[in-house]
Amino acid sequence: MSTPFTMRTVLLSIPVLALFAACGPTEVTDAEVQRHRELRDSLKSAREAINEAIAQEEAWLAKNDPELRRTLPSVTTLALASRDFAHYTEAHGSVKADENALLYSSTGGEVRRILVRAGQPVRKGQLIVDIDTDVLRSNIAQAEANVELARDVFARQAKLWEQKIGSELQYLEAKSRKESSEAQLAALQEQLRSAQVFAPFDGVVDEIFPNVGDMATAMQPVARVVSLGKASIETDLSEDMLEKVKLGDPVTVELPETGATIQATIDQIGQYINPNNRTFKVTLRMENGVKLRPNQLANVRIQDLSVENGTVVPSRLVMENAKGESYVYLLDSSEGMARAKKQFVKVLAAQGGDLLIEAENLKPGDLLIDQGSRLVVDRQEVNVMQGA
Numbered sequence: 001m002s003t004p005f006t007m008r009t010v011l012l013s014i015p016v017l018a019l020f021a022a023c024g025p026t027e028v029t030d031a032e033v034q035r036h037r038e039l040r041d042s043l044k045s046a047r048e049a050i051n052e053a054i055a056q057e058e059a060w061l062a063k064n065d066p067e068l069r070r071t072l073p074s075v076t077t078l079a080l081a082s083r084d085f086a087h088y089t090e091a092h093g094s095v096k097a098d099e100n101a102l103l104y105s106s107t108g109g110e111v112r113r114i115l116v117r118a119g120q121p122v123r124k125g126q127l128i129v130d131i132d133t134d135v136l137r138s139n140i141a142q143a144e145a146n147v148e149l150a151r152d153v154f155a156r157q158a159k160l161w162e163q164k165i166g167s168e169l170q171y172l173e174a175k176s177r178k179e180s181s182e183a184q185l186a187a188l189q190e191q192l193r194s195a196q197v198f199a200p201f202d203g204v205v206d207e208i209f210p211n212v213g214d215m216a217t218a219m220q221p222v223a224r225v226v227s228l229g230k231a232s233i234e235t236d237l238s239e240d241m242l243e244k245v246k247l248g249d250p251v252t253v254e255l256p257e258t259g260a261t262i263q264a265t266i267d268q269i270g271q272y273i274n275p276n277n278r279t280f281k282v283t284l285r286m287e288n289g290v291k292l293r294p295n296q297l298a299n300v301r302i303q304d305l306s307v308e309n310g311t312v313v314p315s316r317l318v319m320e321n322a323k324g325e326s327y328v329y330l331l332d333s334s335e336g337m338a339r340a341k342k343q344f345v346k347v348l349a350a351q352g353g354d355l356l357i358e359a360e361n362l363k364p365g366d367l368l369i370d371q372g373s374r375l376v377v378d379r380q381e382v383n384v385m386q387g388a
Helices: 003-022 030-064 134-162 168-195
Strands: 077-079 082-097 100-103 109-114 127-131 203-208 223-226 230-238 250-255 260-269 279-287 297-314 326-332 339-351 354-358 367-369
Touching: 082 339, 082 354, 127 203, 127 223, 134 168, 230 297, 250 279
Parallel strands: none
Antiparallel strands: 077 367, 082 230, 082 297, 100 223, 109 127, 203 223, 230 279, 250 260, 250 297, 260 279, 297 354, 326 339, 326 367, 339 354
16 A cells, blocks of 8 residues: 555655754745745645545544444535525725815804704704804995995986086096995995805704804804715725626615614716725715714625525535635445545635535535534545434
8 A cells, every 4th residue: 555655755754844944044035935835835735645544544444443443424414505695895984974064254253142052953044153243234334324425426426417517537436436335335245244154055053163252263163064964975995896886786884883774876986096005986875864974984785796596505614725725525425325525616705604606516406514524535434414
């Protein structure tokens, strides 16, 4: 038999490989990294060879050694069945209100009244903060008097000019004074309008910054109003998702703080790839209601793969050898006894505890070894537990 020679070679090679691994230059080079990778793969292969040789010898002794009580590994099986499979990409995002405004007083002044409180709904045009504008109102009253006088003078001068009395210059000067005073009055009235703080849209007062008696300035915000009518969520997706998402795709949004789940759709797909992390932005659209708040964190689940009648197995059934090849154990009874038969598979996708695999030699109804699959080797006889 060639097994003793092979095993002796493997066993003798392990100390040599370990010594070889321990003796290396202090400076790590690419060649050294590659050498250690090869050493790791050699050790994994040696371990697999030892485990398989032990299992083969135990199986031979179980059949042929009269002094050894025959014991076979006990396993359970799982029938392979086709079913639908869906894969989701998960990402993190944050809620963005469509309308989120910081409000300022254009001219400033003492805060005389605060007419709303934080959290209160407001309508477009509703006065939120009343700024003391007495000086401005006094200037407006003076400007109104000037306008009235300028209009009267202009009317008189216009009548005289119609009668060819007086000069054209006097008529033009009167007209200019009237128009100038009207413009000055309009500017003061606009200052008065913008000095007060009104709600720019229907929404909710998120915060009031000053207190009554404080001085409001044109450089500091007075209040923040947000709209809770609609909202969007911005998230970053990896570059490989570019061809997997499209406008209008349904998306599931989970709010970890409240436990709520909301359905949304993809409203915008960014065309710019961030060179730092190779991601692009996606905007999700949804009705907001009372469940969302600006800057609230959200978990996004986007379906990027859907397969009908796929070969799906629990991930615990799939193992991997030292070469990175995936395989399962099939229960083979073709020789009149139950044996474990190694079948190589290709893992296409993983979701939760399930794997979508591709295997030419597997079909629905085949029995895969479940419990005990990591205790057997290829072609080893097994004991199938009753009722499994």
